[in-house]
Amino acid sequence: MRNSVAAFIERDFFTNFIIAVILFNAVLLGMETSDVIMARFGPLILALDFVCLMIFVVEIGLKLFAYGWRFFKSGWNLFDFFIVGIALVPATQGFSVLRALRVLRVLRVISAAPRLRRVVEGFITALPGMGSVFLLMALIFYIGAVMATKLFGDGCADLMIAACTEQRHADLLLWFGDLGRSAYSLFQIMTLESWSMGIVRPVMEIYPWAWAFFVPFIMVTTFAVVNLLVGLIVNSMQDAHAEESNEKTDAYRDEVLSRLESIEKRLDQR
Known part of the structure:
Protein backbone atom coordinates (compact mmCIF):
# COMPACT_ATOMS: atom_id res chain seq x y z
CA MET A 1 0.00 0.00 0.00
CA ARG A 2 2.77 2.42 0.93
CA ASN A 3 4.71 1.58 -2.21
CA SER A 4 1.62 2.23 -4.33
CA VAL A 5 1.04 5.61 -2.66
CA ALA A 6 4.73 6.52 -3.07
CA ALA A 7 4.60 5.61 -6.76
CA PHE A 8 1.45 7.74 -7.17
CA ILE A 9 2.85 10.90 -5.55
CA GLU A 10 6.09 10.57 -7.51
CA ARG A 11 4.33 10.61 -10.88
CA ASP A 12 4.69 13.64 -13.11
CA PHE A 13 0.91 14.06 -13.16
CA PHE A 14 0.73 14.49 -9.39
CA THR A 15 3.73 16.84 -9.31
CA ASN A 16 2.31 19.01 -12.09
CA PHE A 17 -1.05 19.09 -10.30
CA ILE A 18 0.57 20.35 -7.09
CA ILE A 19 2.48 23.03 -9.02
CA ALA A 20 -0.79 24.16 -10.64
CA VAL A 21 -2.47 24.37 -7.22
CA ILE A 22 0.45 26.39 -5.84
CA LEU A 23 0.27 28.88 -8.70
CA PHE A 24 -3.52 29.12 -8.43
CA ASN A 25 -3.21 29.71 -4.68
CA ALA A 26 -0.64 32.45 -5.34
CA VAL A 27 -3.18 34.22 -7.57
CA LEU A 28 -5.82 33.92 -4.83
CA LEU A 29 -3.48 35.41 -2.22
CA GLY A 30 -2.79 38.32 -4.53
CA MET A 31 -6.51 38.89 -5.08
CA GLU A 32 -7.04 39.05 -1.32
CA THR A 33 -5.02 42.26 -1.22
CA SER A 34 -7.65 44.06 -3.32
CA ASP A 35 -10.54 45.55 -1.32
CA VAL A 36 -12.69 45.83 -4.46
CA ILE A 37 -12.26 42.15 -5.37
CA MET A 38 -12.76 40.97 -1.79
CA ALA A 39 -15.93 43.05 -1.41
CA ARG A 40 -17.40 41.26 -4.43
CA PHE A 41 -15.91 37.78 -4.36
CA GLY A 42 -14.48 37.54 -0.83
CA PRO A 43 -16.34 34.38 0.33
CA LEU A 44 -15.52 32.52 -2.89
CA ILE A 45 -11.84 33.46 -2.74
CA LEU A 46 -11.56 32.40 0.91
CA ALA A 47 -13.30 29.12 0.15
CA LEU A 48 -10.95 28.37 -2.75
CA ASP A 49 -7.97 29.29 -0.59
CA PHE A 50 -9.18 26.81 2.03
CA VAL A 51 -9.53 24.10 -0.65
CA CYS A 52 -5.93 24.74 -1.78
CA LEU A 53 -4.73 24.47 1.82
CA MET A 54 -6.57 21.16 2.26
CA ILE A 55 -4.93 19.82 -0.92
CA PHE A 56 -1.51 20.69 0.55
CA VAL A 57 -2.44 18.99 3.82
CA VAL A 58 -3.56 15.85 1.97
CA GLU A 59 -0.31 15.88 -0.01
CA ILE A 60 1.77 16.06 3.18
CA GLY A 61 -0.36 13.31 4.71
CA LEU A 62 0.18 11.04 1.70
CA LYS A 63 3.93 11.61 1.86
CA LEU A 64 3.99 10.87 5.59
CA PHE A 65 2.06 7.64 5.01
CA ALA A 66 4.21 6.58 2.04
CA TYR A 67 7.64 7.42 3.44
CA GLY A 68 7.12 7.16 7.20
CA TRP A 69 10.04 8.54 9.18
CA ARG A 70 12.03 8.81 5.97
CA PHE A 71 9.88 11.84 5.19
CA PHE A 72 11.83 13.90 7.73
CA LYS A 73 15.20 12.94 6.25
CA SER A 74 14.60 15.17 3.22
CA GLY A 75 15.21 18.88 3.62
CA TRP A 76 12.61 19.69 0.96
CA ASN A 77 9.96 17.66 2.81
CA LEU A 78 10.75 19.56 6.00
CA PHE A 79 10.45 22.79 4.05
CA ASP A 80 6.98 21.81 2.77
CA PHE A 81 5.92 20.65 6.23
CA PHE A 82 6.95 23.99 7.78
CA ILE A 83 5.25 26.11 5.10
CA VAL A 84 1.97 24.21 5.30
CA GLY A 85 2.15 24.11 9.11
CA ILE A 86 2.35 27.91 9.27
CA ALA A 87 -0.87 28.18 7.28
CA LEU A 88 -2.66 25.91 9.79
CA VAL A 89 -1.85 28.09 12.81
CA PRO A 90 -4.92 30.19 13.78
CA ALA A 91 -4.36 33.82 12.73
CA THR A 92 -5.86 35.41 15.86
CA GLN A 93 -4.55 37.92 18.38
CA GLY A 94 -0.79 37.51 18.68
CA PHE A 95 -0.69 35.19 15.67
CA SER A 96 -2.41 37.62 13.31
CA VAL A 97 0.90 38.25 11.54
CA LEU A 98 0.84 34.62 10.41
CA ARG A 99 -2.03 35.50 8.09
CA ALA A 100 0.44 37.47 5.98
CA LEU A 101 2.89 34.56 6.09
CA ARG A 102 0.44 32.41 4.13
CA VAL A 103 2.02 33.85 1.01
CA LEU A 104 5.04 31.68 1.81
CA ARG A 105 3.07 28.80 0.34
CA VAL A 106 4.10 30.19 -3.04
CA LEU A 107 7.64 29.10 -2.21
CA ARG A 108 6.48 25.49 -2.39
CA VAL A 109 6.81 25.75 -6.15
CA ILE A 110 10.57 25.59 -5.54
CA SER A 111 10.36 22.15 -3.96
CA ALA A 112 7.83 20.92 -6.51
CA ALA A 113 9.71 22.06 -9.64
CA PRO A 114 12.97 20.12 -10.18
CA ARG A 115 14.62 22.93 -12.17
CA LEU A 116 13.97 25.52 -9.47
CA ARG A 117 15.12 23.07 -6.84
CA ARG A 118 18.40 22.60 -8.69
CA VAL A 119 18.92 26.38 -8.75
CA VAL A 120 18.38 26.64 -4.98
CA GLU A 121 20.67 23.68 -4.32
Whole structure:
Protein backbone atom coordinates (compact mmCIF):
# COMPACT_ATOMS: atom_id res chain seq x y z
CA MET A 1 0.00 0.00 0.00
CA ARG A 2 2.77 2.42 0.93
CA ASN A 3 4.71 1.58 -2.21
CA SER A 4 1.62 2.23 -4.33
CA VAL A 5 1.04 5.61 -2.66
CA ALA A 6 4.73 6.52 -3.07
CA ALA A 7 4.60 5.61 -6.76
CA PHE A 8 1.45 7.74 -7.17
CA ILE A 9 2.85 10.90 -5.55
CA GLU A 10 6.09 10.57 -7.51
CA ARG A 11 4.33 10.61 -10.88
CA ASP A 12 4.69 13.64 -13.11
CA PHE A 13 0.91 14.06 -13.16
CA PHE A 14 0.73 14.49 -9.39
CA THR A 15 3.73 16.84 -9.31
CA ASN A 16 2.31 19.01 -12.09
CA PHE A 17 -1.05 19.09 -10.30
CA ILE A 18 0.57 20.35 -7.09
CA ILE A 19 2.48 23.03 -9.02
CA ALA A 20 -0.79 24.16 -10.64
CA VAL A 21 -2.47 24.37 -7.22
CA ILE A 22 0.45 26.39 -5.84
CA LEU A 23 0.27 28.88 -8.70
CA PHE A 24 -3.52 29.12 -8.43
CA ASN A 25 -3.21 29.71 -4.68
CA ALA A 26 -0.64 32.45 -5.34
CA VAL A 27 -3.18 34.22 -7.57
CA LEU A 28 -5.82 33.92 -4.83
CA LEU A 29 -3.48 35.41 -2.22
CA GLY A 30 -2.79 38.32 -4.53
CA MET A 31 -6.51 38.89 -5.08
CA GLU A 32 -7.04 39.05 -1.32
CA THR A 33 -5.02 42.26 -1.22
CA SER A 34 -7.65 44.06 -3.32
CA ASP A 35 -10.54 45.55 -1.32
CA VAL A 36 -12.69 45.83 -4.46
CA ILE A 37 -12.26 42.15 -5.37
CA MET A 38 -12.76 40.97 -1.79
CA ALA A 39 -15.93 43.05 -1.41
CA ARG A 40 -17.40 41.26 -4.43
CA PHE A 41 -15.91 37.78 -4.36
CA GLY A 42 -14.48 37.54 -0.83
CA PRO A 43 -16.34 34.38 0.33
CA LEU A 44 -15.52 32.52 -2.89
CA ILE A 45 -11.84 33.46 -2.74
CA LEU A 46 -11.56 32.40 0.91
CA ALA A 47 -13.30 29.12 0.15
CA LEU A 48 -10.95 28.37 -2.75
CA ASP A 49 -7.97 29.29 -0.59
CA PHE A 50 -9.18 26.81 2.03
CA VAL A 51 -9.53 24.10 -0.65
CA CYS A 52 -5.93 24.74 -1.78
CA LEU A 53 -4.73 24.47 1.82
CA MET A 54 -6.57 21.16 2.26
CA ILE A 55 -4.93 19.82 -0.92
CA PHE A 56 -1.51 20.69 0.55
CA VAL A 57 -2.44 18.99 3.82
CA VAL A 58 -3.56 15.85 1.97
CA GLU A 59 -0.31 15.88 -0.01
CA ILE A 60 1.77 16.06 3.18
CA GLY A 61 -0.36 13.31 4.71
CA LEU A 62 0.18 11.04 1.70
CA LYS A 63 3.93 11.61 1.86
CA LEU A 64 3.99 10.87 5.59
CA PHE A 65 2.06 7.64 5.01
CA ALA A 66 4.21 6.58 2.04
CA TYR A 67 7.64 7.42 3.44
CA GLY A 68 7.12 7.16 7.20
CA TRP A 69 10.04 8.54 9.18
CA ARG A 70 12.03 8.81 5.97
CA PHE A 71 9.88 11.84 5.19
CA PHE A 72 11.83 13.90 7.73
CA LYS A 73 15.20 12.94 6.25
CA SER A 74 14.60 15.17 3.22
CA GLY A 75 15.21 18.88 3.62
CA TRP A 76 12.61 19.69 0.96
CA ASN A 77 9.96 17.66 2.81
CA LEU A 78 10.75 19.56 6.00
CA PHE A 79 10.45 22.79 4.05
CA ASP A 80 6.98 21.81 2.77
CA PHE A 81 5.92 20.65 6.23
CA PHE A 82 6.95 23.99 7.78
CA ILE A 83 5.25 26.11 5.10
CA VAL A 84 1.97 24.21 5.30
CA GLY A 85 2.15 24.11 9.11
CA ILE A 86 2.35 27.91 9.27
CA ALA A 87 -0.87 28.18 7.28
CA LEU A 88 -2.66 25.91 9.79
CA VAL A 89 -1.85 28.09 12.81
CA PRO A 90 -4.92 30.19 13.78
CA ALA A 91 -4.36 33.82 12.73
CA THR A 92 -5.86 35.41 15.86
CA GLN A 93 -4.55 37.92 18.38
CA GLY A 94 -0.79 37.51 18.68
CA PHE A 95 -0.69 35.19 15.67
CA SER A 96 -2.41 37.62 13.31
CA VAL A 97 0.90 38.25 11.54
CA LEU A 98 0.84 34.62 10.41
CA ARG A 99 -2.03 35.50 8.09
CA ALA A 100 0.44 37.47 5.98
CA LEU A 101 2.89 34.56 6.09
CA ARG A 102 0.44 32.41 4.13
CA VAL A 103 2.02 33.85 1.01
CA LEU A 104 5.04 31.68 1.81
CA ARG A 105 3.07 28.80 0.34
CA VAL A 106 4.10 30.19 -3.04
CA LEU A 107 7.64 29.10 -2.21
CA ARG A 108 6.48 25.49 -2.39
CA VAL A 109 6.81 25.75 -6.15
CA ILE A 110 10.57 25.59 -5.54
CA SER A 111 10.36 22.15 -3.96
CA ALA A 112 7.83 20.92 -6.51
CA ALA A 113 9.71 22.06 -9.64
CA PRO A 114 12.97 20.12 -10.18
CA ARG A 115 14.62 22.93 -12.17
CA LEU A 116 13.97 25.52 -9.47
CA ARG A 117 15.12 23.07 -6.84
CA ARG A 118 18.40 22.60 -8.69
CA VAL A 119 18.92 26.38 -8.75
CA VAL A 120 18.38 26.64 -4.98
CA GLU A 121 20.67 23.68 -4.32
CA GLY A 122 23.37 25.32 -6.42
CA PHE A 123 22.94 28.57 -4.50
CA ILE A 124 23.21 26.76 -1.14
CA THR A 125 26.31 24.93 -2.33
CA ALA A 126 27.89 28.28 -3.21
CA LEU A 127 27.29 29.77 0.25
CA PRO A 128 30.65 28.70 1.79
CA GLY A 129 32.58 30.32 -1.05
CA MET A 130 30.29 33.35 -0.97
CA GLY A 131 31.11 33.81 2.71
CA SER A 132 34.74 34.51 1.85
CA VAL A 133 33.68 36.98 -0.85
CA PHE A 134 31.32 38.74 1.58
CA LEU A 135 34.15 39.02 4.10
CA LEU A 136 36.37 40.56 1.42
CA MET A 137 33.60 42.99 0.48
CA ALA A 138 33.07 43.92 4.14
CA LEU A 139 36.76 44.77 4.47
CA ILE A 140 36.64 46.88 1.31
CA PHE A 141 33.54 48.70 2.52
CA TYR A 142 35.04 49.36 5.95
CA ILE A 143 38.26 50.77 4.48
CA GLY A 144 36.31 52.81 1.94
CA ALA A 145 33.92 54.17 4.58
CA VAL A 146 36.78 55.27 6.84
CA MET A 147 38.57 56.95 3.94
CA ALA A 148 35.39 58.66 2.69
CA THR A 149 34.58 59.97 6.15
CA LYS A 150 38.09 61.34 6.59
CA LEU A 151 38.32 62.78 3.08
CA PHE A 152 34.85 64.27 2.64
CA GLY A 153 33.00 64.25 5.96
CA ASP A 154 35.65 65.73 8.25
CA GLY A 155 36.83 68.24 5.65
CA CYS A 156 33.25 69.32 5.01
CA ALA A 157 32.74 69.89 8.73
CA ASP A 158 35.58 72.43 8.67
CA LEU A 159 34.04 74.12 5.62
CA MET A 160 30.68 74.29 7.35
CA ILE A 161 32.19 76.44 10.05
CA ALA A 162 33.07 79.06 7.45
CA ALA A 163 30.05 78.61 5.16
CA CYS A 164 27.34 76.80 7.09
CA THR A 165 24.57 78.03 4.82
CA GLU A 166 25.66 76.20 1.68
CA GLN A 167 23.42 73.21 0.93
CA ARG A 168 26.13 71.20 -0.80
CA HIS A 169 28.20 71.15 2.38
CA ALA A 170 25.19 69.92 4.32
CA ASP A 171 24.70 67.17 1.73
CA LEU A 172 28.27 66.04 2.20
CA LEU A 173 27.70 65.71 5.94
CA LEU A 174 24.51 63.77 5.22
CA TRP A 175 26.37 61.34 2.94
CA PHE A 176 29.75 61.09 4.67
CA GLY A 177 29.26 62.64 8.13
CA ASP A 178 30.10 59.45 10.02
CA LEU A 179 31.12 55.86 9.40
CA GLY A 180 27.58 54.51 9.04
CA ARG A 181 26.48 57.20 6.58
CA SER A 182 29.61 56.73 4.53
CA ALA A 183 29.07 52.96 4.36
CA TYR A 184 25.47 53.43 3.23
CA SER A 185 26.47 56.00 0.60
CA LEU A 186 29.16 53.68 -0.71
CA PHE A 187 26.62 50.86 -0.89
CA GLN A 188 24.38 53.11 -3.01
CA ILE A 189 27.35 53.90 -5.24
CA MET A 190 28.14 50.17 -5.58
CA THR A 191 24.59 49.49 -6.82
CA LEU A 192 25.05 52.32 -9.38
CA GLU A 193 21.81 53.93 -8.16
CA SER A 194 22.12 57.69 -8.92
CA TRP A 195 25.79 57.45 -8.09
CA SER A 196 27.04 60.02 -10.60
CA MET A 197 24.56 62.90 -10.58
CA GLY A 198 23.24 62.08 -7.13
CA ILE A 199 26.48 61.84 -5.11
CA VAL A 200 29.78 61.89 -6.99
CA ARG A 201 29.31 65.06 -9.09
CA PRO A 202 28.03 67.13 -6.12
CA VAL A 203 31.09 65.96 -4.17
CA MET A 204 33.35 66.91 -7.08
CA GLU A 205 32.00 70.47 -6.96
CA ILE A 206 33.84 70.83 -3.64
CA TYR A 207 36.58 68.21 -4.14
CA PRO A 208 37.40 68.07 -7.90
CA TRP A 209 39.74 65.11 -7.37
CA ALA A 210 37.02 62.95 -5.69
CA TRP A 211 36.64 60.87 -8.85
CA ALA A 212 40.04 59.32 -8.08
CA PHE A 213 38.44 57.70 -5.02
CA PHE A 214 35.02 56.73 -6.36
CA VAL A 215 35.96 55.28 -9.75
CA PRO A 216 38.42 52.67 -8.35
CA PHE A 217 35.87 51.82 -5.63
CA ILE A 218 33.21 51.12 -8.26
CA MET A 219 35.64 49.10 -10.37
CA VAL A 220 36.58 46.89 -7.42
CA THR A 221 33.17 46.38 -5.82
CA THR A 222 30.70 46.47 -8.69
CA PHE A 223 32.65 44.90 -11.54
CA ALA A 224 35.06 42.61 -9.69
CA VAL A 225 33.57 41.38 -6.42
CA VAL A 226 29.95 41.15 -7.60
CA ASN A 227 30.97 39.26 -10.75
CA LEU A 228 33.00 36.95 -8.53
CA LEU A 229 29.80 36.14 -6.61
CA VAL A 230 27.96 35.46 -9.85
CA GLY A 231 30.77 33.18 -11.00
CA LEU A 232 30.63 31.16 -7.76
CA ILE A 233 26.88 30.66 -8.08
CA VAL A 234 27.12 29.65 -11.75
CA ASN A 235 29.88 27.13 -11.01
CA SER A 236 27.86 25.64 -8.15
CA MET A 237 24.81 25.26 -10.38
CA GLN A 238 26.91 23.58 -13.04
CA ASP A 239 28.32 21.17 -10.46
CA ALA A 240 24.81 20.39 -9.20
CA HIS A 241 23.63 19.76 -12.76
CA ALA A 242 26.63 17.52 -13.47
CA GLU A 243 26.01 15.57 -10.26
CA GLU A 244 22.35 15.08 -11.19
CA SER A 245 23.37 13.90 -14.68
CA ASN A 246 25.82 11.42 -13.15
CA GLU A 247 23.11 10.09 -10.84
CA LYS A 248 20.75 9.59 -13.79
CA THR A 249 23.52 7.87 -15.74
CA ASP A 250 24.31 5.54 -12.83
CA ALA A 251 20.63 4.72 -12.38
CA TYR A 252 20.25 3.96 -16.10
CA ARG A 253 23.39 1.80 -16.06
CA ASP A 254 22.15 -0.16 -13.03
CA GLU A 255 18.81 -0.70 -14.74
CA VAL A 256 20.50 -1.98 -17.90
CA LEU A 257 22.77 -4.30 -15.93
CA SER A 258 19.84 -5.71 -13.98
CA ARG A 259 17.97 -6.38 -17.24
CA LEU A 260 21.02 -8.07 -18.72
CA GLU A 261 21.35 -10.26 -15.65
CA SER A 262 17.70 -11.26 -15.87
CA ILE A 263 18.16 -12.12 -19.57
CA GLU A 264 21.24 -14.23 -18.77
CA LYS A 265 19.31 -16.11 -16.10
CA ARG A 266 16.50 -16.87 -18.53
CA LEU A 267 19.01 -18.10 -21.13
CA ASP A 268 20.70 -20.31 -18.54
CA GLN A 269 17.36 -21.79 -17.55
CA ARG A 270 16.66 -22.67 -21.18
